[in-house]
Amino acid sequence: MFFVLRVALRLLLSRKRQSVITILGVAIGIVVLVVIISMAEGYKEKFIEKIVRNTPHVVLKAEKVVYKTVNSYLDRAVWVSGSQNDHQIIRQVSSLINTVTGVQGVRAASPAVVTEGMISKKNKNASVIIKGVKLNEEKLVSDVLANITEGYIQDNNFYRGILLGTALAQKLGVAPGDRIKIVLPSGSSEELEVQGLFKSGVWEIDTGVVYTHIGVLQRMLNIQGYVNEINIKVNDVFQANQVAERLSKLTGYKTVSWLTANTNIISSIELTNIFLYLVVLFTAAVAAMGIANVLIMVVMEKEKDSAILRAMGASSRQIQLIFLIQALMIGIIGSVIGCLIGFALVIGISMVPLHLSGDAWFIETESFPVKVELLYFLTASAFSILTSLLAGLIPARRAGKVLPVDILRGEV
Secondary structure (H helix, E strand, O other): OHHHHHHHHHHHHHOHHHHHHHHHHHHHHHHHHHHHHHHHHHHHHHHHHHHHHHOOOEEEEEEEEEEEEEEOOEEEEEEEOOOOOOOOOEOOHHHHHHHHHOOOOEEEEEEEEEEEEEEEEOOEEEEEEEEEEOHHHHOOOOOHHHOEEEEOOOHHHOOOEEEEEHHHHHHHOOOOOOEEEEEOOOOOEEEEEEEEEEOOOEHHHHHHEEEEEHHHHHHHHOOOOOEOEEEEEEOOHHHHHHHHHHHHHHHOEEEEEHHHHOHHHHHHHHHHHHHHHHHHHHHHHHHHHHHHHHHHHHHHHOHHHHHHHHHOOOOHHHHHHHHHHHHHHHHHHHHHHHHHHHHHHHHHHHHOEEEEOHHHHOEOEEEOOOOOOHHHHHHHHHHHHHHHHHHHHHHHHHHHOOOHHHHHHOOO
């Protein structure tokens, strides 16, 4: 085996320029793979983190459902309209919240009145989702109201106030202390004081959602004492769908998990990641072709040397191993160099100040989110080494089939 390793190393060093270029090709493939995976997974993780921190994990809506048996193994939820009124309501609020918080997996619940509407300041206006909440209870299910950047609010002075996202406030040209008008689809309106500005980092929330006291909307909608949503926080965010289904079956109300509410965005992120991984795959294929090309040229140039080795007693298997080990060396050296460069590049990217606009990226961050995992480097290295070995198979088999008598006679 030592003989095989020594010959493989000598062959690798015999064409230093080509070997260096091939190793760099492998390293570049590793860098591209590591950087793309780290950035793609980092962005996805940051997006999910922002969503689960700033939105309820499950929302129970004032829409009745019944479960009809499709077969003996599957029940299907069917929405049933409770009334023809514009606003369906939940009447037994306290009792329902006690039921919800008693379900396994539920951490907290908060009542809310939610409706579409418009806010305006002089000649500027914006369509928004207006959420009426109890300040202290809403903080248990969402971090939005804990991210107040301007102003100061307490539950006891929130009754005539409203909270806006910083992006929306900038659009309307308002600041804490200003008064703005909210108008509901029914035509009812009320003027409220801007008591604070929040910044969640989720573009849709910061530009399209405002918060006021639950009593304000109850009065404007004439549903005093009632709500139309229960916001829920769960222990395991990735079990939100299962918890939502249990709650729906138990209470008879429609439930929507954060996973369901953000299905389109998460799917688009995953689809983008697939395209990125395809780019990496093609990059690795190009690097593999480079390895195969170098090894084929070495085989052709060293046919006479291979024949002499065969004549001296080297087996066909040993000749094949020489070229496979050469391919393996290229893969290993390229992987080590690529991992080192890739790690440095990923860390560098995470430290570069870069403001990502929420309207294009769904979330706002001050640097590009990356995720550094040992698994990514191991996966990239394994993939690179495997493609290097596959690229060396054809040249190795060609070298192993060389017959000493044909080469020495000059017939090949």
